[in-house]
Amino acid sequence: MPLPSPPGYADGSLADVLPSVAASLGVPGRPGGDGPFAMPPARRGVVVLVDGLGARQLSRRYGHAPFLRAHRERTRTVPAGFPSTTATSMGTFGTGLTPGQHGMLGYEVLVPDEDRVFNELSWEGGPDPERWQPRPTWFERAEAEGVDVARIGPGFFDGSGLTQAALRGGRFLAADLLAARVDAALRAVRSGPRTLVYLYWGEVDKLGHVHGPESLEWTAELEAVDRELARLAAGLPDDASLTMTADHGMLACPHDGRVDVADEPALRAGVRHLGGEPRVTHVYCEPGAAGDVADAWREVLGDRAHVVGRDEAVRAGLFGRVAPEHLARVGDVVAVAGGDFTIVDSRRMRPQLLALLGMHGALTAEELEVPVLHVPARVVA
Known part of the structure; x- marks a missing residue:
């Protein structure tokens, strides 16, 4: 997408x-x-x-x-x-x-x-x-x-x-x-x-x-x-x-229109850390795994999110011009939710965050x- x-x-x-x-x-x-x-x-x-x-x-x-x-x-x-x-x-x-x-x-x-x-x-x-x-x-x-x-x-x-x-x-x-x-x-x-x-x-x-x-x-x-x-x-x-x-x-963002990483093993494979928020996820990968992780996230999320690698996100100008010292802060893979879709992770997110209805972060x-x-x-x- x-x-x-x-x-x-x-x-x-x-x-x-x-x-x-x-x-x-x-x-x-x-x-x-x-x-x-x-x-x-x-x-x-x-x-x-x-x-x-x-x-x-x-x-x-x-x-x-x-x-x-x-x-x-x-x-x-x-x-x-x-x-x-x-x-x-x-x-x-x-x-x-x-x-x-x-x-x-x-x-x-x-x-x-x-x-x-x-x-x-x-x-x-x-x-x-x-x-x-x-x-x-x-x-x-x-x-x-x-x-x-x-x-x-x-x-x-x-x-x-x-x-x-x-x-x-x-x-x-x-x-x-x-x-x-x-x-x-x-x-x-x-x-x-x-x-x-x-x-x-x-x-x-x-x-x-x-x-x-x-x-x-x-x-x-x-x-x-x-x-x-x-x-x-x-x-x-x-x-x-x-x-x-x-x-x-x-x-x-209705709760029935979201994916929980805790329920999707394919979204966890090769992932070292998850950052961002429910509308924009920074995916920090194990060394050498970014390509496979991006493919897996695209397969699971389909047309509900835009899944790109770090280089593509930076080239696209999403963050404006990125200073070299800040490049590693961007996820190896970045998933930007479309529509009213959200990506959550109940393993690490507080219940108060999971309960929220209004969301922001995406484009x-x-x-x-x-x-x-x-x-x-x-x-x-």
Whole structure:
């Protein structure tokens, strides 16, 4: 089954959002000048990332989001990057680089020198985050140029492996409820004459995973997010811009439409480690076994997934240009689910993960496309 088209990174993607906001604040170093997002100058900027708020899901629920609907004409749809998953997208967002360049290539990936797989989201037992992802973030770049940078999220994010790898720089402000985070953002944006504030909210993603995207629970959370975004926009100083984006979308994946590796001996033969996630599996093979493994996976999965070798995945541009030091993090074989199909492994996946309905990671528009809304400052700096 041939691969679908890779994300169109060159035409503007999640990688361009934070660099463009930083450039509007006068932070130099953005390759290609203004790039695909030419944002007017501002003295201050607030960037909100709503985890799991895909562009396709939002467009079908604009009736529940009057603030976002009112700014629909200012909203672009761009690819998050591949895989369309939080750990990878946070690397893309924070560094302004495509996945192959920052090297955070999935939910679970191989540490090649240690021959083990670790979870890039939890970072439990993971490598030193600043060695794993050493490229500077745009928060660090902004701070180095005299911008007061504040990042707002749950307290356990402060100093976590994922945060240190993808989002380091500036100061961290802990707040739990969304209203408290908006209050913190409104204080932080006024804390200096030149500020960059980042606010993260994850409940849309959580509810989509458990109940499905666009479920009643998901929709109620979208309504709450929309109200707080409206309050945030109304409370900003005149010289501050507001940007809202997301890290991926989502689609419902019924449990009866999946394959469990634990039940398929052919999918285990020659396999040393499995990584990735249910929509994109990195298959790390025993030496010399990659060809046979790819054939076996194609035979079992048929037209439900795109199964390619590492070289083909890299040549196709799925991850953007892949830095040589990151090649071994890509599976020897990569299986990209189509439709609403998933690949699970009940031998190693937690029951909570196996129970989820909403999934993401692959190349469908439902998963890949995210919104980028930019509301310029009312007073140009």
